[in-house]
Amino acid sequence: MSNDKPYSQLTVWLLAVRDHRDRAAFGDMFDHLAPRLKGFVIRCGARPALAEEIVQDVMLTIWRKAALFDPHKAQASAWIYQIARNRHIDILRKENRPVPDELGEDPGTEPDATQILALEQETLHLKQAIAQLHPDQKEMIEKAYIGDLTHQEISAQTGLPLGTVKSRIRLGLGRLRKELKGLR
Amino acid sequence: MSAITHHIPDPMIAAYAAGSLPHAFSMVVASHLSLCRDCRAALGAHQAVGGALLEEATAVAMSQNAKSNLMARLDEPAAPEPVYDAKGIFPGPVMQSLKGRPPRWKTLGMGVKQNILFEDEMGSARLLYIPAGQAVPDHSHSGLELTLVLQGSFSDETGRFGVGDVEIGDETLEHTPVADAGDPCICLAATDAPLRFKAFMPRLLQPFFRI
Numbered sequence: 001m002s003n004d005k006p007y008s009q010l011t012v013w014l015l016a017v018r019d020h021r022d023r024a025a026f027g028d029m030f031d032h033l034a035p036r037l038k039g040f041v042i043r044c045g046a047r048p049a050l051a052e053e054i055v056q057d058v059m060l061t062i063w064r065k066a067a068l069f070d071p072h073k074a075q076a077s078a079w080i081y082q083i084a085r086n087r088h089i090d091i092l093r094k095e096n097r098p099v100p101d102e103l104g105e106d107p108g109t110e111p112d113a114t115q116i117l118a119l120e121q122e123t124l125h126l127k128q129a130i131a132q133l134h135p136d137q138k139e140m141i142e143k144a145y146i147g148d149l150t151h152q153e154i155s156a157q158t159g160l161p162l163g164t165v166k167s168r169i170r171l172g173l174g175r176l177r178k179e180l181k182g183l184r
Numbered sequence: 185m186s187a188i189t190h191h192i193p194d195p196m197i198a199a200y201a202a203g204s205l206p207h208a209f210s211m212v213v214a215s216h217l218s219l220c221r222d223c224r225a226a227l228g229a230h231q232a233v234g235g236a237l238l239e240e241a242t243a244v245a246m247s248q249n250a251k252s253n254l255m256a257r258l259d260e261p262a263a264p265e266p267v268y269d270a271k272g273i274f275p276g277p278v279m280q281s282l283k284g285r286p287p288r289w290k291t292l293g294m295g296v297k298q299n300i301l302f303e304d305e306m307g308s309a310r311l312l313y314i315p316a317g318q319a320v321p322d323h324s325h326s327g328l329e330l331t332l333v334l335q336g337s338f339s340d341e342t343g344r345f346g347v348g349d350v351e352i353g354d355e356t357l358e359h360t361p362v363a364d365a366g367d368p369c370i371c372l373a374a375t376d377a378p379l380r381f382k383a384f385m386p387r388l389l390q391p392f393f394r395i
Contacts, residue, residue: 078231081238089203098213
């Protein structure tokens with residue numbers, strides 16, 4: 001994968017789709033993203049046939065809503081994560097999830113490219129921090145972010161008492177934050 | 185916006201991002217996120233964690249025609265989706281629930297009014313209208329309840345709640361919220377349990393006094 005810009009490849013593809021309706025970029029993004037999305041949606045509890053349907057729906061939503069992608073506000077994979085969760089739930093529940101209103105820029109800040117880079121840098125650190133987590137902490141974090149799991153359900157699945165699960169998620173997040181601080 | 189002092193707890197924002205919250209709670213969280221930059225930033229952080237996990241997910245091959253099928257659909261016209269923007273004191277998620285119409289208040293007595301927005305087996309959400317100086321009806325909590333102020337303010341033993349503030353109550357919270365002087369207090373309240381009061385009402389009357 002060539003990457004001549006400092007932005008992540010996903011961001012480059014998304015911007016090409018957003019600004020130029022670039023089908024070739026979208027096709028490349030599909031090749032990279034769709035199999036990962038499918039694996040992710042299956043981890044979220046969908047059966048393979050439904051997972052494929054959800055992935056197609058998510059990819060189409062990315063194509064149609066690309067105009068809303070703003071790399072100053074959200075890192076590409078974060079934006080796609082939220083679309084994937086929203087579409088998955090909308091398809092299961094057959095009703096639209098409530099989504100917050102768009103907020104304008106913070107007063108006194110001008111959007112510029114350094115914000116995008118800072119966000120991408122931070123996400124890179126986040127990934128490194130996740131990779132360094134203890135396996136059972138990582139599993140808890142994953143469950144909290146990929147499943148339709150309540151704390152109660154997480155507790156039932158792992159056989160851990162509720163308090164332990166909650167504190168482990170907190171511990172994991174706390175450790176993440178510390179790692180992030182250390183890297184900054 | 186800076187005046188908001190009572191926020192959504194962090195784990196609940198993560199659960200909202202992951203889609204684990206009941207619909208009624210999602211309405212309150214999405215409404216608060218429409219008003220609060222701090223919690224919006226927290227949402228961004230949780231989405232980033234989700235995105236990092238997504239990028240790390242084990243790839244599972246798509247079926248052979250998936251890509252060509254999708255590429256062929258790119259020019260399909262998208263079914264128009266109604267977009268509900270914030271209107272007046274009501275954030276977009278509330279307007280979505282009201283389908284863009286103004287609330288239809290039902291009187292509960294003593295000037296207190298409500299409009300039930302949503303109800304299913306996982307919980308319910310309603311708008312409450314409480315005149316200044318009036319007590320918020322005692323919707324005794326048998327589960328978790330989130331109350332977001334949209335206009336005016338109320339106070340109880342735990343503090344004062346103004347526009348954008350969220351009070352989180354459960355069985356352990358014994359309180360008597362009273363609307364402060366000034367504009368009538370309008371709140372969005374959601375609960376994940378049938379409200380206890382219901383049990384004491386004759387069945388026939390329940391549809392009229394659901395609180």
